[in-house]
Amino acid sequence: xxxxxxxxxxxxxxxxxxxxxxxxxxxxxxxxxxxxxxxxxxxxxxxxxxxxxxxxxxxxxxxxxxxxxxxxxxxxxxxxxxxxxxxxxxxxxxxxxxxxxxxxxxxxxxxxxxxxxxxxxxxxxxxxxxxxxxxxxxxxxxxxxxxxxxxxxxxxxxxxxxxxxxxxxxxxxxxxxxxxxxxxxxxxxxxxxxxxxxxxxxxxxxxxxxxxxxxxxxxxxxxxxxxxxxxxxxxxxxxxxxxxxxxxxxxxxxxxxxxxxxxxxxx
Amino acid sequence: xxxxxxxxxxxxxxxxxxxxxxxxxxxxxxxxxxxxxxxxxxxxxxxxxxxxxxxxxxxxxxxxxxxxxxxxxxxxxxxxxxxxxxxxxxxxxxxxxxxxxxxxxxxxxxxxxxxxxxxxxxxxxxxxxxxxxxxxxxxxxxxxxxxxxxxxxxxxxxxxxxxxxxxxxxxxxxxxxxxxxxxxxxxxxxxxxxxxxxxxxxxxxxxxxxxxxxxxxxxxxxxxxxxxxxxxxxxxxxxxxxxxxxxxxxxxxxxxxxxxxxxxxxxxx
Numbered sequence: 183x184x185x186x187x188x189x190x191x192x193x194x195x196x197x198x199x200x201x202x203x204x205x206x207x208x209x210x211x212x213x214x215x216x217x218x219x220x221x222x223x224x225x226x227x228x229x230x231x232x233x234x235x236x237x238x239x240x241x242x243x244x245x246x247x248x249x250x251x252x253x254x255x256x257x258x259x260x261x262x263x264x265x266x267x268x269x270x271x272x273x274x275x276x277x278x279x280x281x282x283x284x285x286x287x288x289x290x291x292x293x294x295x296x297x298x299x300x301x302x303x304x305x306x307x308x309x310x311x312x313x314x315x316x317x318x319x320x321x322x323x324x325x326x327x328x329x330x331x332x333x334x335x336x337x338x339x340x341x342x343x344x345x346x347x348x349x350x351x352x353x354x355x356x357x358x359x360x361x362x363x364x365x366x367x368x369x370x371x372x373x374x375x376x377x378x379x380x381x382x383x384x385x386x387x388x389x390x391x392x393x394x395x396x397x398x399x400x401x402x403x404x405x406x407x408x409x410x411x412x413x414x415x416x417x418x419x420x421x422x423x424x425x426x427x428x429x430x431x432x433x434x435x436x437x438x439x440x441x442x443x444x445x446x447x448x449x
Numbered sequence: 450x451x452x453x454x455x456x457x458x459x460x461x462x463x464x465x466x467x468x469x470x471x472x473x474x475x476x477x478x479x480x481x482x483x484x485x486x487x488x489x490x491x492x493x494x495x496x497x498x499x500x501x502x503x504x505x506x507x508x509x510x511x512x513x514x515x516x517x518x519x520x521x522x523x524x525x526x527x528x529x530x531x532x533x534x535x536x537x538x539x540x541x542x543x544x545x546x547x548x549x550x551x552x553x554x555x556x557x558x559x560x561x562x563x564x565x566x567x568x569x570x571x572x573x574x575x576x577x578x579x580x581x582x583x584x585x586x587x588x589x590x591x592x593x594x595x596x597x598x599x600x601x602x603x604x605x606x607x608x609x610x611x612x613x614x615x616x617x618x619x620x621x622x623x624x625x626x627x628x629x630x631x632x633x634x635x636x637x638x639x640x641x642x643x644x645x646x647x648x649x650x651x652x653x654x655x656x657x658x659x660x661x662x663x664x665x666x667x668x669x670x671x672x673x674x675x676x677x678x679x680x681x682x683x684x685x686x687x688x689x690x691x692x693x694x695x696x697x698x699x700x701x702x703x704x705x706x707x708x709x710x711x712x713x714x715x716x717x718x
Binding site for chain 1: 518520523525526548549551554555556559560562564578579627628631637
């Protein structure tokens with residue numbers, strides 16, 4: 183117990199320590215508030231604001247979409263189709279498989295569809311890809327949450343004459359704190375993904391203004407900068423990683439606060 | 450605890466009831482995952498009285514109760530044959546509407562299970578899903594039902610706080626009030642006092658005795674003393690069969706069937 187605890191916190195601090203040690207000297211207000219200027223990738227002025235904004239748009243939109251699509255799917259699988267049936271078992275297996283498919287596969291498939299439809303690499307393409315990538319996360323997490331709902335609760339609403347949909351609404355209320363975790367997991371996967379956005383979202387030095395234009399994302403910005411031989415640019419890569427980590431940290435804390443407020447009525 | 454496999458069950462005796470039956474169970478068979486759980490049950494449940502279903506654990510008491518409001522249907526691989534008539538209407542008919550049937554029956558489960566909402570919303574939930582939107586009416590229903598179960602004075606100042614903050618006995622009364630708020634005709638209790646302390650148990654028992662003037666009540670219990678205290682009629686179920694049905698004193702004091710005799714004397718548990 184103690185060894186595993188120490189090794190987990192240890193590796194977390196190691197990661198944060200390394201990116202802080204390497205990135206902190208390069209972090210500046212200019213870096214997080216400006217778009218790249220000419221020569222940014224050879225160590226000159228500008229920042230990664232385009233990528234911060236791009237990542238937030240991409241992850242935010244995909245998470246919202248994945249939640250809106252994923253929750254009804256999970257409810258359907260749990261409440262509307264007969265439990266233990268072939269359809270239920272095979273659908274859940276399918277989502278398990280989808281859950282495990284690496285994001286580059288999603289990227290490749292989305293890319294080929296985009297080529298076929300004549301859509302170029304854009305924020306929209308990225309949002310669709312990442313939504314597809316995160317739906318299985320939402321579905322499987324919510325599904326597991328719904329399995330923890332006591333049968334008695336379902337029986338209570340049903341015996342009051344509630345329809346399946348009315349029962350589902352109470353169940354959603356019951357698992358609400360857990361839904362935040364599902365959203366958090368989806369957001370974390372969405373904001374950290376490189377392979378899925380590489381082919382579909384492209385990259386741009388401009389701030390993302392339109393959904394049909396390419397947009398920069400933080401993981402890709404880190405990737406590009408890290409592959410540079412120039413120490414200045416490499417340092418900025420670690421600074422970008424630090425920014426990404428901070429964003430995730432803020433989201434995690436916010437989610438926890440929201441979830442704990444929701445626990446008020448939990449049993 | 451004694452060996453009882455050698456005892457043969459006899460068919461249920463037909464008993465002429467003094468009052469009209471509210472529910473009639475006819476040739477009811479229930480199979481769960483291929484296992485025959487309830488075997489050919491025939492029973493008339495009389496109006497405005499308390500009928501207790503007794504029997505050893507695993508005999509099918511709870512299954513029988515849940516068959517009465519069609520809660521069994523939702524479980525995996527359940528097959529029900531035969532019919533259950535409520536006011537002469539078969540609830541297992543093809544065109545029977547499940548939500549409508551369940552609305553007629555309030556279920557009081559083994560442990561109180563408040564909905565994840567406030568005390569007020571717990572009671573108002575039923576009326577709300579059945580279309581009541583008027584806040585005044587809802588407030589009236591909540592007050593009436595909480596008074597019915599003697600909870601009003603205890604919670605009137607904290608109707609907006611979570612129902613989970615109540616003691617377990619209060620929660621069970623809240624659940625009873627919640628069931629009554631949808632204006633059922635029948636109350637089904639599934640060992641409703643097994644999680645409660647003696648005082649709360651007594652409160653619930655007295656409430657049920659009060660309520661039988663307006664409702665038909667069916668209770669599942671494994672406590673013989675409770676069955677004796679509250680019920681007018683008793684059904685003894687053994688191995689999925691309805692072994693004996695009759696007035697409380699007849700079944701408990703002068704049981705006709707040898708298995709009932711053994712159970713009542715405590716040889717089978």
